[in-house]
Amino acid sequence: MRITKLELRNFKRFSDLTIDKIPETSKLVLLVGANGSGKSSIFDGFDFMSRQVTRLANKAHYTSSLKPYYFKDGDNLKIVVTFSNGEQNGIEWDQFIGESNVLKRKFVGRSSIRIVPRITNRGSAEEVSNNKDAPASFIDVDERFYNDVALYIQQIDNALREPVFSGRSADTLQIFQDFIYPLNSSLLNIFGGDEATTIQIAEFQNATPQESAKLIFKKGTSKINYDLLSHGEKQVVILLLNFIVRKEQYKDAIIYIDEMDCHLNTSLQSKLLSEVVNVWIPDDAQLWTASHALGFIDFARHADNASIIDLDSLNFDVSQLLIPEPKENLEVYTIALPKETLENILRDYKLVVVENQNAAHYNLALSGKNYLFLPEKDSRDVFLNIKGDTTKLGIRDRDYIMDDEITRLQKKYPNLRILRYYAFENYIYHPDNIAELDCEGFDKAAYINEITTQKNDKLLTIAAGIEVARQSYSEFKDGVQKNKDIEPILQALKSDDFEVFYPFFSMKTYYSRVYLQLILNKYTVSDLVKTNWFKTKIEQLLKADS
Known part of the structure; x- marks a missing residue:
């Protein structure tokens, strides 16, 4: 189920709001805007529709308790959603549009007030069915995590014990794959690191009359009770456990979760949203979430299956029609990072655009050197970026460009830098760079001989x-x-002098790294760009007189 159009009339802050033209491919709809821009009011709309299924029977209660909170002016409230199949559902004052059962079953939400500081014995696995344990309204404290924990433990217990009464052995591998691995895998993907540096679910303890249930995590050799996790860690655990135990509820549903990024630093925000959208939200469902977090905006702007709706600076008293922001619109970032702040941050940096995903490696190598490397798709985009902006530098691979051609290019484009070896990989796999690692068993002469043999x-x-x-x-x-004759390149490649042929030999394309495999099993690209040799080569390239 996917929403392609939403209409709100006389609801909460909005007199008349329409969000239209949401692609049916949008698995994620991200609402952005400053505080008070109406993001949560849209979720209130979803919540209101789904709850009125049971409340319309009591008109007196409905009017006295709900009208002051939900209705903006008068009685002409209307909330209608249009789904990708063309079907419309919603509510108009005291009657339903479409099938009311769809609203009750297919809208599942979580409010922003959901961080549970400690696990208590208030949880009940039985209350989870059909989302019956949802809070009374979208602004109330959402404590469903208590029940999620109870159900999580009960499901594992049942899987372990049920086979015993049938004379069978419990399938512990299947239990691990169903309940343990998904949680731990997502924790690693979101927080990064490995099992020594990232929390992993290690064990649980059932509730007793004297003690609450416990979820125990490990980080390295340390054991950490859920109660002692950081707020950011709790936020992620609460979300993931909810997806694990309520996965049936989320099938073919509209899922709305307010402020998923609470307590998460910028580097984790994008990872969390990516994991939730691409792993935990079913393919037939759609997630709506609201945020003004930089990481969320960046993920949604680059994801093909995401749409961004900008609610910032709306006049609530007039009709508003919003459509998804174009992917090329960079203004959406200013919700999280005002231009003035960005200018202050970048004032002392020299911006350098580079090819592909190498920006992260260059930034790591030259950390603290006042360079900021930015990624572009390829050498063409690097060139087009710096061609009309002399405030930036650009680094492109050498590929098959000759020395005199490099001289002519850099004379016309002084802010263009061309690698002296074929590509980035030629630098990190250069014999002198590998030798600096001082890796046991590495024979520089043998390595050069092997590269030469493969080249020939x-x-x-x-x-x-x-x-x-x-x-x-x-x-x-x-x-x-451009030189018409490529003979100088051919002659260089025919030579067995390493520094003669190596500038034109693609280590990425033509070198089989069998000889280096033992070394590469131990060292990552991050290690290879931290050497003094690599840093010196790149710094020399960036200097104006290089």
Whole structure:
């Protein structure tokens, strides 16, 4: 079930709000806006629709208790959703539009007030059915986590004990895959690190008349009761456990969760939303969430299955029509990070655009050097970015560009930097860079010999692709002369002098890393860019006189 259109009339803050043209591919709808912009009012609308199924029978109670809170002016309240199949459902004052049962069963929400500080014995697994344990209204404290814990423990207990009475052994591997692995895997994906540095569910204890149930986590060799986790860790555990034990409720549903990013730093926000959308939300469901967090906005802007609705600075008293923000619109970031703040942050940085995902590696290598590396799709986009903006530098791979061509290019574009070796991988896998790791068993001479042998074995294949590759270089389509003869590249590749052929030999494409495998099993790319050799080479490249 996916919503493509939402209409709110005379509800909460809004006189007349329409959100339209939400693609049916949108598994995520992110509402952004400053505090008080009406994000939570939309969730109140979903909540109101689903609850009135049981309340319309008592008109007197309905009018006296709900009208002052939900109705803006008069009696003409209307909330209607249009689904991707064209069906409409909703409520108009005291009657339903479409099937009321859809509203009751298919809208499942969580308010922002849901952090449970400690587990108590208030939980009941039986109350989970059909979301009966939801709070009275969307602004009340959401304590369903107590019941989630009770059901989680009960489900594992049942899976362990039920086979005993049938003379069978419990399938512990299946129990692990159903209840333990999904939780621990998502914790690792969200918090990063490994089992030594990230919380992992380790055990539970059933409730007794004297003590509450317990969820015990481990981090390295330490055991940590849920009660002692940080607020950010609790936030994530509460969300994930809810998805595990109530997964049947979320099928073919509209799920709305307010402020999922509470207590999470920016680096974790995007990871959390990615994990929830891509792992925990069923493919036939849709998640609506509200945030002004930078990580959430960044994820939604780049995700193909997400739409952003900007509610900032709306006049609630006039009709408003909103549609999803274009993916190329960078203004959505200003909800989380005002331009003035961004300018202050970047004032002392030199911006450098680089190819692909190498920005993270360059930022790691030159941390503290007042450079900020930004990613672009490829060398063409790097060139187009810096061509009209001389305040930035750009680094592109050398590929098959000759020395005199590099000189001409950098004369016309002084802010363009071209790697002296074929590509980024040529730097991190350079013999001098590997040698600095001082790895036991590494033989530099043998390594160079192996690269040379592989180059010679693939020489004809390499040579056949040079002309085609050089036709795609955008820099030579703007008046810079390109050499017609590729013989100097061919002669360099035929040479067995390492520093002669290596600038034109793609370590990413043509080098089989069998010789390095034992070393690469121990060291990551992060290790390879932290060497003094790598840092020095890149700093030299960035200098104006390089």
